[in-house]
Amino acid sequence: MHLTTDVLVIGAGGAGMYAALEAARHGADVLLIDRSLIGRGGATVMAQMTVAAAVGGECPDHWQHHLVDTLRAGRGLCDPALARVICEDGLECILEMDAWGVGWARKEGRFTQVMAPGHDRPRCVYVDFLNTGPAVSRTLRTQLIRTPGSIRRVGDLLVTGLETQGGECVGATALHLSTGELVTIGAAATVMATGGLTRLYRRNSASANMGGDGYSLALRAGAALLDMEFVQFFPIGHLAPRMIGMDPIMWDPFRYKLGGRLLNGNREEFVQNYGAAVSDKYIVTRDLATYAITKEVEAGRGSPNGGAYLSFEHLSAEVLREAFGPVIDRIANNGIDLTKMSIEVAPIAHYHMGGIQVDAQMRTTLARLFAAGEAVGGANGANRLSGNAITEALAFGRRAGRYAAQDALASAALRWDGARRDAHWYTQGPSRLDFNPAQMLVELQALMSDEVGPFRTEAGLQRALHRLTAMRAQVGEVPPQGTGGLDCIRIDWFDLFQMLLVAELVTRAALLRTESRGAHQREDFPGLDESWRLNQVVNMEGSKLSFERHMVPASVPIPDATELV
Amino acid sequence: MSHVDNLRVNLRVKRGAAGDTLRFETYDVPFEPGQSVLDALRWVRAQVDPTLAIRYSCINANACKECMMRVDGKTVYACLAKLEAREMVVEPLPNKPLVRDLVTEVAPSDEELYRR
Numbered sequence: 001m002h003l004t005t006d007v008l009v010i011g012a013g014g015a016g017m018y019a020a021l022e023a024a025r026h027g028a029d030v031l032l033i034d035r036s037l038i039g040r041g042g043a044t045v046m047a048q049m050t051v052a053a054a055v056g057g058e059c060p061d062h063w064q065h066h067l068v069d070t071l072r073a074g075r076g077l078c079d080p081a082l083a084r085v086i087c088e089d090g091l092e093c094i095l096e097m098d099a100w101g102v103g104w105a106r107k108e109g110r111f112t113q114v115m116a117p118g119h120d121r122p123r124c125v126y127v128d129f130l131n132t133g134p135a136v137s138r139t140l141r142t143q144l145i146r147t148p149g150s151i152r153r154v155g156d157l158l159v160t161g162l163e164t165q166g167g168e169c170v171g172a173t174a175l176h177l178s179t180g181e182l183v184t185i186g187a188a189a190t191v192m193a194t195g196g197l198t199r200l201y202r203r204n205s206a207s208a209n210m211g212g213d214g215y216s217l218a219l220r221a222g223a224a225l226l227d228m229e230f231v232q233f234f235p236i237g238h239l240a241p242r243m244i245g246m247d248p249i250m251w252d253p254f255r256y257k258l259g260g261r262l263l264n265g266n267r268e269e270f271v272q273n274y275g276a277a278v279s280d281k282y283i284v285t286r287d288l289a290t291y292a293i294t295k296e297v298e299a300g301r302g303s304p305n306g307g308a309y310l311s312f313e314h315l316s317a318e319v320l321r322e323a324f325g326p327v328i329d330r331i332a333n334n335g336i337d338l339t340k341m342s343i344e345v346a347p348i349a350h351y352h353m354g355g356i357q358v359d360a361q362m363r364t365t366l367a368r369l370f371a372a373g374e375a376v377g378g379a380n381g382a383n384r385l386s387g388n389a390i391t392e393a394l395a396f397g398r399r400a401g402r403y404a405a406q407d408a409l410a411s412a413a414l415r416w417d418g419a420r421r422d423a424h425w426y427t428q429g430p431s432r433l434d435f436n437p438a439q440m441l442v443e444l445q446a447l448m449s450d451e452v453g454p455f456r457t458e459a460g461l462q463r464a465l466h467r468l469t470a471m472r473a474q475v476g477e478v479p480p481q482g483t484g485g486l487d488c489i490r491i492d493w494f495d496l497f498q499m500l501l502v503a504e505l506v507t508r509a510a511l512l513r514t515e516s517r518g519a520h521q522r523e524d525f526p527g528l529d530e531s532w533r534l535n536q537v538v539n540m541e542g543s544k545l546s547f548e549r550h551m552v553p554a555s556v557p558i559p560d561a562t563e564l565v
Numbered sequence: 566m567s568h569v570d571n572l573r574v575n576l577r578v579k580r581g582a583a584g585d586t587l588r589f590e591t592y593d594v595p596f597e598p599g600q601s602v603l604d605a606l607r608w609v610r611a612q613v614d615p616t617l618a619i620r621y622s623c624i625n626a627n628a629c630k631e632c633m634m635r636v637d638g639k640t641v642y643a644c645l646a647k648l649e650a651r652e653m654v655v656e657p658l659p660n661k662p663l664v665r666d667l668v669t670e671v672a673p674s675d676e677e678l679y680r681r
Contacts, residue, residue, distance in 0.1 A: 001678065038676050040629045041622045134628065153676045176678050177620075178664045183678065207622040207629060242599025245645045247626035334599070438610040484582060486618040486665040488610065 001176075001183045002418035005031035005152070006408040007401070008172060008187035010159050011214065013042025014393035015373025015400070016193035017140035018093070020151050022401030023191075028408050030151045030401075031185065032144070033174065035158040035209055039141040042195050043206045043374065044393055047133030049253035050116050050124035051104075052387030053094035054087065057111025058122040063087040065120060070388060071555075073118045073285070074353075074381020075518040076533045077227065080555045081360040082379035085399060090391035093398055094125060102139040103127050114256040116386035117285050124387040129325045130253055136390060157183060159213070160426075160479075160494055162190065162221035162369065163416045169221060169369035171416030173426075177491065180482040182426055184418035188408035189368045191400045192218055192356060196374040197231070197502050201349035201453070202445040205234055205249045211495050212502035214375040218356045219501070219540045223366040226377045226537045226550070227354035228502075229509035229520045232384055233454040235289035236262070237348025240305040243334040248348055250327075251310055252386075255282040257323045262289070263309040263342065264301040270308075287383050287518055290347040290454050297346075307346030312338045347454060351389060353380045353519060354509070357537060362400035368407055372400035378535065382518025429478040437492035440471060444496070444503060452507050455521050461511045468507060472500045505545070509536050512547055572596040572650040576605055578617065579656040582665040589654075590614075596650040601625070603632050603643035606655070606667070618666035619643070633658060634667045643667075 007023040009016045012034035020032040034041050054061040066087040071078050098104055104125040105112040113122040127135040144151050157174040163184075164170065171186040194214030198204035219225055236255070238248040254260055259282055264270045274292040276284040284292075293308045303309050312320065317339050320328055328338075336343065355377030362370045373393040380388060407413065451464035475496045482490050513536065515529035516522050534549040574594040581587035592613055594605045606619050623629040625644055632643040635656040643655075661669035674680050 036622045036629060036631060037672055040631070045628045046623055046626050154678050155672045155676045156678065178668075178670060179678075208624055209622050242597070244599065244601045244625065244647060245627045245642075247623075247628070436611065436615045438607075438615040439612065442611045484665070486582075486620065486668045488618050489615055492615065 011193035014044035015397035018397030019401035026405035028405035077381030093394035186415035188413035196352035216498035230353035234350035236345035
C-alpha cells in the first residue's frame, strides 16, 4: 500500500499528537502513525504526575524563572533557545490543554502546583491521582478526533526507514505489524516524535517502544544527533517487592506530596553524606540521588534487593488516603501496607537528554525532517529538570507541526511516490535467524545496564563496545523474510537493528567525554571539566560514524530574574 | 528476586495465525512470586520460543491496553494477571479478529490501516 500526505508524524505520544493538531490547524493534511495504539504507546501516557509550567497557581511566577532553573539543571550544555521554547511555549500549551479540559488539579479555582527538585518555587501542575499521562493523552486524542477530515490516525505501523531524495526527506517505509505488509508513505514534511531510548536498559520506566528507533532512522537518513551520552536515571524506581499494574516511577509523586524518608540498608538517612541537605521535603536532584544510592549499595549498605528503602511508615493511613485515594488500594492489592513497611527503590533508566539536533523551529539538519519531544536533543543539556518532559513534548510538538505544515504547503515540496530503490533489502534476507532475537534484546539491556549505566569507566565502555560490535555482526544488515502478521522475529530484528546502533552511539559518546557532568558520570574522570562545555554531534555516512565537538549555542538574553514577578 | 524452589507454572498457550488450525502448546516456566502472566510470556519468548506472538508496550503499568487476552477463560490484561504456580490456560480474545497466537485486532476501526 502507498499512502500520501502533506505532513507525516511518526509517533503518537504527546509530541506527535500535538504536532498533528498544529499541522492541521495550519492547513496541512496529516498522517499520524504509531507502532502501537494511537495515544497509548509512547512515554506520555505513562507520566505519573509533574508537568512544569510557570502558570503561577501557587505564587507569582514567570517563564523566565523556569528557564533559569532549566539552564541550571542542564549543567552548561542546554541549547538556550530550545530551553526557552519549553518554558515560554510550554506555558501556552499547558493553558491550551487546560482549555481542552485536561483537568489539571485545582484548589479554589487556582492551579495546584507542587515543588519539584531543581525548581525555585512550586511549578508543577498534575492530574490526580497519578493520572497526568493518561489525561494528557486522552485530551489530545479527543482533539485529533474533533479535527474534522484532515488528520488520519493509523496504528500498527513500525517505521523501518526514512526516504530521501536530493538531500530532502520525502517519506518513509513502514511495516504494518498485523499483516506484515510493507507500506510506503510519501510526505512533503515528516516529524519524528518517537521518544527516547530507555528500552536499552534492563530496568526502565518507559514503554517497550522506546528503543531509540527515531534516533537511528534520522541518523541513517542523514540528520545529525547530539549529546547521546546523557541518559537520565531516575533514582527511586520501584525495585521490591514485585508489584503488578503500577508504573515503576510511581514513588516520585509520593515524594512530592508526602516527602518520605530515603534510607540505606541499615535504615539510616544517607544523602547528606553525598552533599545533599537532609529534609523532609523532596529536594535532592536526580543525578545526586542516583549517585548516593549506587554508592551505598557498592559499600555494602544497600537494601536486600540492591537499592535503598523508601519509607512512609511515619504517616497515617488517613494522610496517605487523602493524598492518593484509590492508588492506595492498588498498592494494597499487591500486599503492601505503606504504614507498616518500607518499599525498596533503585535507579532506573528514565529519559534521554541527547537526541536529534534541531533549531528552534524543530528543523533537523536534514531538510523537511523535523523532530519533537524526547526525540530532540540539546534542550535539557546534561540533566533534565523534573517536570520538563511533558512540557517539552507539547511545546516542541506544537512548533514542529507548525513549521512542518509551512514547509509542506510550499509549492516545491516533493513527495515520495513509493518506488523503491532498496526493495531487495526487504525480500532478500535469510528465511530464518540463527539466534533468538528476544534473548538478544534481554542481553543488550543487561549489557547497557552493567557497562553503560549512570557510572562509567573506560574499561566497561570498551567491553560494551566490543560486545555490541559482535551483536551487530550477528544481527547483520538485512532483515529476515517475513512470515505474515505479527511476525515477532522480524519485529525484534528491526528493533535490534536500530537499538544496537543507538547503544553504540551512547557508548562511543560516553567514551569520548572524559569528564563527569550531570547524567554522565565517568568514575575514571570524576568532576566537571570546564573545557568539556561542548556538545558532541554525530553524523553517519554509509556505515561510518563521525563525532565532532561543537560550542554550546550562546545564551539568549534573560532579564534579571529578580526583577520579574 | 529469587526463584521459589521447584515451583513451576504450566503455561498452556493457544497458538496459530488467522486461518490456521489452532493448537495448544505447553511451556514449563519458573515461578517467581509477584510476577504477571505477561512476565511469563516474555520469559517464554526470550528463553524458549521467540516465535510466540504477543503484543504489549508499557510492560507493567496497565497504560497501553495492548496485552488484553484470556487467562483461564477470563478476559484480562496479561500485565495485571498474577502468575500462579499451577496450570494456567492463555488464549487470544475470542470476540476480536485473530492476528496470530495471543494477538487480536484491538484498535478502534478508524485507526486501522484497513478499515473494517
